[in-house]
Amino acid sequence: MKKTLLILFSALALNLQAEVITLDLSKPTTPATLEYDEKGDWKEVTNDAADFATLDFQIFSFLHNGYGSYWDGFSISKSISTAPDDYNGGCMAKGGLQGEGTPYLVGYWSAFADATQVIFNDGKAYYPKEVNICQSPLSYNDIVNGGAYSRKFSQGDYFTLTVTALNEEYAPDPAHSVTYYLADYRGATEDSWTLNNTWEKVDLTPLGAVYGLAFSMESTDEGDYGMNTSGYFTLDGLAVSSDVVSSVATITVPEGMVDWQIYTITGQYLGQQTATFFELRNSLADGMYIVRSGKYALKIVK
Secondary structure (H helix, E strand, O other): OHHHHHHHHHHHHHOOOOOEEEOOOOOEEEOOOOOEOOOOEEOOOOOOOHHHOEEEEOOEEEEEEEOOOOEEEEEEEOOOOOOOOOOOOOOOOOEEOOEEOOOEEEEEOEOOEOOOEEEEOOOOOEEEEEEEEEEOHHHHHHHHHOOOOOOOOOOOOEEEEEEEEEOOOOOEEEEEEEEEEEEEOOOOOHHHOEEOOOOEEEEOHHHOOEOEEEEEEEEOOEEOOEEOOOOEEEEEEEEEEOOOOOOOOOOOOOOOOEEEEEEEOOOOEEEEEEEOHHHHHHHOOOOEEEEEEOOEEEEEEO
16 A cells, blocks of 8 residues: 555656646637737727726736726737837737747736736636746837936846736735846946847746736836836746646655755755655645655655
């Protein structure tokens, strides 16, 4: 009995063949069809009707608020424009991950409306894997040239996008977040500075199980009313895992007292413990870990 339980638990710990769902912007469900104007921007971007309160694709519901003359949250675009005057769309990559002129999501974050969120419309929790992020022409121009309300970046400046886990009540959990630098001018020399102008993959695995994601931004260019840098970004290729085992493998773990090396799911070393596998597992706080002993390497999810 002990051996059977050990094999089953090992299969669960290794999380074999979990289902991965990757955002597909070519197949909208709500609204069922998306219409674009001559520039490639979504025609309903400022529409305040309830029918356009979310943009849904598969399990993903992206919040959208139209106010008749402006909007926040998420929109969608096929625009290839990199002109900074196009507030409805635009992406420095001139299209989504599928190529120039293909759809991508545009996020507009405002400190006065916490609307830039995506939730899972089946009510379940998922494990985010990654998302691809690209700079908006508006923010890119603010950083490089400055604008009517913003200044050109210089040494010490930065512009970030933070992805925060939403818990079961759809409230942000600041303890589980990932920050990506759309611009990082903190280095002492210009050749160390970075500025996003294409799609870059962001690892979301440190977030663990979530019921949705909240996106927020920060800039060192701030005024009396908050961030001066335009609060736009573009998104594609969001992927999450169900973390459900679809097959069981006969994998064994060492029996008896063993020396284990313990790591976070992102590879940070936490220390060593001498214990049986079950003693080790029971001693860990809730979370995800990689534990190693000799030729054995196992994932533990609590």
